[in-house]
Amino acid sequence: MAWDLKNDRPIYTQLIEQIELKIFSGEYPPGARLPSVRDIAKDAAVNPNTMQKALAKLEEDGLVVTHRTSGRTITEDAEMIKRAKNQLAERQITEFLEKMQLMGFEKRETLTLITKLLEEMKK
Amino acid sequence: MAWDLKNDRPIYTQLIEQIELKIFSGEYPPGARLPSVRDIAKDAAVNPNTMQKALAKLEEDGLVVTHRTSGRTITEDAEMIKRAKNQLAERQITEFLEKMQLMGFEKRETLTLITKLLEEMKK
DNA sequence: ACTATTGTATTAAGCGCTTAATACAATAGT
DNA sequence: ACTATTGTATTAAGCGCTTAATACAATAGT
Structure with a gap:
C-alpha cells in the first residue's frame, strides 16, 4: 500500500489525496468495496477518526458511497x-x-x- | 507582491517557498537587501514571528545572510x-x-x- | 435469534502553528 | 551623542489537527 505520510500538511488531506489516486489509477475500481474505517485506518497507521474525516470528504465529493452498516464502496459512476x-x-x-x-x-x-x-x- | 497564502499548510513554509521563488526568479537578486522582518511581515499580512521563522530557515539554508542590526541580504553566492x-x-x-x-x-x-x-x- | 461488524459520535488531552503584546541589545544614520 | 531601526526573545492565548478511549444504533451474516 505504502501510505507515506509527511507532516508538512494535515494528515487527513493527504489521506484524501492518496485514496483519490488509488481510485483514479484503478487500484480501487468503480463499485469496489473499501476496507472498513478501522481497517483502512490501521493500514495507514492513523487514528480511525482521522480516516473517517478523509472518507467523509470523499463521500461529499461523490467519489465514495457509504452504506450505513455494510461499509463503503467506490462510486459506480465511472x-x-x-x-x-x-x-x-x-x-x-x-x-x-x-x-x-x-x-x-x-x-x-x-x-x-x-x-x-x-x-x-x-x- | 501578491503573497497568496492558503491555509492547507503552515504559513511559514509557504513564506519560505515564496521567498525562494523571488530569489530564484531574480526579483531578489544576489546581495539585495531584504525588507526588515516587520516590514516584510506587514507586506505579507503575517505576524513578525511567523516571518522570522521563515527567514531563519532561509538563513539556515544559506540563501539569506543576516546582519545583526542592519537587516538581511540575499547571499552574494550566485x-x-x-x-x-x-x-x-x-x-x-x-x-x-x-x-x-x-x-x-x-x-x-x-x-x-x-x-x-x-x-x-x-x- | 445472535453476534460480529459497520459507520458514527463524543470527550479529553496534547501538540504545533499563529497571533498579539512587550521587551531588549546592538548599531546604522544623523 | 541621540534616535530610530535592526534582529531577537518571551509569554499567553486561541485554534485546528490528531490521538485515545468509549459508546451507540443498525444490520450483514450466520
Whole structure:
C-alpha cells in the first residue's frame, strides 16, 4: 500500500489525496468495496477518526458511497471518476507550470527540461 | 507582491517557498537587501514571528545572510543560488511526474498531455 | 435469534502553528 | 551623542489537527 505520510500538511488531506489516486489509477475500481474505517485506518497507521474525516470528504465529493452498516464502496459512476481524474490532472499541470514560471522557467523551457530529463531516464 | 497564502499548510513554509521563488526568479537578486522582518511581515499580512521563522530557515539554508542590526541580504553566492534553483526544479519535475504516474498517466503520456495543453494556450 | 461488524459520535488531552503584546541589545544614520 | 531601526526573545492565548478511549444504533451474516 505504502501510505507515506509527511507532516508538512494535515494528515487527513493527504489521506484524501492518496485514496483519490488509488481510485483514479484503478487500484480501487468503480463499485469496489473499501476496507472498513478501522481497517483502512490501521493500514495507514492513523487514528480511525482521522480516516473517517478523509472518507467523509470523499463521500461529499461523490467519489465514495457509504452504506450505513455494510461499509463503503467506490462510486459506480465511472464517467464521473474519469471527469474528476482529468480535472485533477489539469490542475496538477497548471500548478506545476505556474510554479516553474515563478522560478523563472518559461513554459517552453520547462517542457524541454522535462523532455531532457525523460531522455536521461531512458538510458 | 501578491503573497497568496492558503491555509492547507503552515504559513511559514509557504513564506519560505515564496521567498525562494523571488530569489530564484531574480526579483531578489544576489546581495539585495531584504525588507526588515516587520516590514516584510506587514507586506505579507503575517505576524513578525511567523516571518522570522521563515527567514531563519532561509538563513539556515544559506540563501539569506543576516546582519545583526542592519537587516538581511540575499547571499552574494550566485552559483549556490543557481544550484538551489536547479535542485528545486528537478524536485518539482520528479514529484510532478510521480504524482501523475500514481494517477495512471505514464511519463510519455504526461508529456504529450502538457504539450497539448501548451498548444491550446497559444491559440 | 445472535453476534460480529459497520459507520458514527463524543470527550479529553496534547501538540504545533499563529497571533498579539512587550521587551531588549546592538548599531546604522544623523 | 541621540534616535530610530535592526534582529531577537518571551509569554499567553486561541485554534485546528490528531490521538485515545468509549459508546451507540443498525444490520450483514450466520
